[in-house]
Amino acid sequence: MGLSKYEREREARIQRNKEILASLEIKTLSGSIFEQEKKVVPKKRKSEPGPVIRGPRRKSIRLAKQNGENLDPEDDDINFLSPKTPASTSAQNSPQLRKLKPYPKKKTPLSANLIQSHDAEYQARLPNRGEDGTMHFEEPYSRFTPNLTPSEVIKLGSFGGTYFRQFYSHVLQSDIAPDYDEFPAEWFLGLRDDGTSFDPTIYMTQQKYDPDINNYGVKAGQSLEAWEKAGWVTEQDPRGWFQWYCRFYLGRRTADDERQIDRWLGVCGPTGRFKTALVKKIANQSASWNDRDISPVVRQTLQHWAYRLTEADYNAYLL
Template identity: 45%
Template structure:
């Protein structure tokens, strides 16, 4: 038994050594069979430059224009002589920017200037004057969605455009000066007015304006920005409105009415801005006399003047409705 016990212990010891050798060999073989792990790659951060491509119209402009007189941005910022010559020239406090008259250039878009001039006055009225409802809103049979509440005569007589809208105007696009076109207006629109002060003032006079503030841009800036359809109205929106009121209809009507809607239509941005100002200040009554100290007379003069230029003023019905609906 002693011999067997000794042999058993020797076998156990030998098997333990063998097992240890086998385990070490197995581990070594396993390591050889496994593929070597590559170090993780660091993700390269791409340095992507901002996009540089833009439309031809945007690329040709020095900056995005700020525009109200014939567009939809209110501003009465200080003048800048360098910016006045670009499409981004802003309106000024006191007088709008002016664009210096450049040397004549070739005008390939309108080669026949005389025919173009003749077209400005050759039209014949084809539509009757608008009707007016009990709320003072005007309605045009040909365009029922166009509902201003200020006539061209109102806008002129109440003081607008700093008295300089009809001044002699040099068109850079046409290379010519336009003047005296205000004389086509009906006589009763301007009867008794000092034309030099209310119509053809060479300098913008904020005191002329009903609300006593300057707003908008010069016609030259509108032209530089491409908002003038020269074949119809070389002075832009208000000249179009005068002629539309007098019965002219043309291919530019839809564009101009669309712009009016965006500014002072039922959901127009400046109409809503002005009504919101009334509500914010807790004012529930509208007075049209504009006297100092009268409730509502000092609500956002710049926006009020802008709305007047676009043939709109806040009426009591609209204010009452906005107080209820807030839209």
């Protein structure tokens, strides 16, 4: 079977990027609505003491050990969103939260556009970016609205610098070499503390997870091995959700897209549990919506899923 249009362009991009990255001196890309907050030099941050999510939660030895903060969207044993729990039980002046209607479930039967998008020769255009920073993809994917590009997720500092490392895939039962060069070279320009040149060993291919690389200076998320055991990882994207997002962003469309988008909605959507947990924590403490010291692990996790809380999104939860 011949290569699809996306795969042919991917092979050409890999070769082109190898030539560019071998010789190019670069500067950090500008224009991102988040660039002013980009962390240039990793700094150590103290992790938050004690539980950080108020309200009833399911009992679990593992979660008890995690002290309520080392949360992961792959974990189905977490329940922050009890409708019986008020926004605040400790501060009378804390803002109250309202419920937002979730997006409707994926459409059935498949629309003509979705069927077309599963054609190996079909490649969608890049998304448009709205004034609020969110990505707008073509139908039937309009409910998927991350507000970080793949490049921003990487440049802000994510995954402890390990995402594109060499590893053994239990899904493919083979070793996977670093493969970031399938993506546009400009995604990685400026990945060095001095902001002048490209060094993948700092932000992408480390073997040992380094929390100092992360934007919020904390460890967030489970291991890839845990995702594999849980059945979240597929053969087409053996590195997991973020690899899927990188490829989806560039225009690849597959039958797995709806599942991956549903997962994103469960984390970052209008009623996403991690997004809502963060909003509730801020409201409970009467803190600023962008206070980095409020639940940095949840903020880092949301960043891994291509989302950062905005003032408008925070206010949307307030009465």
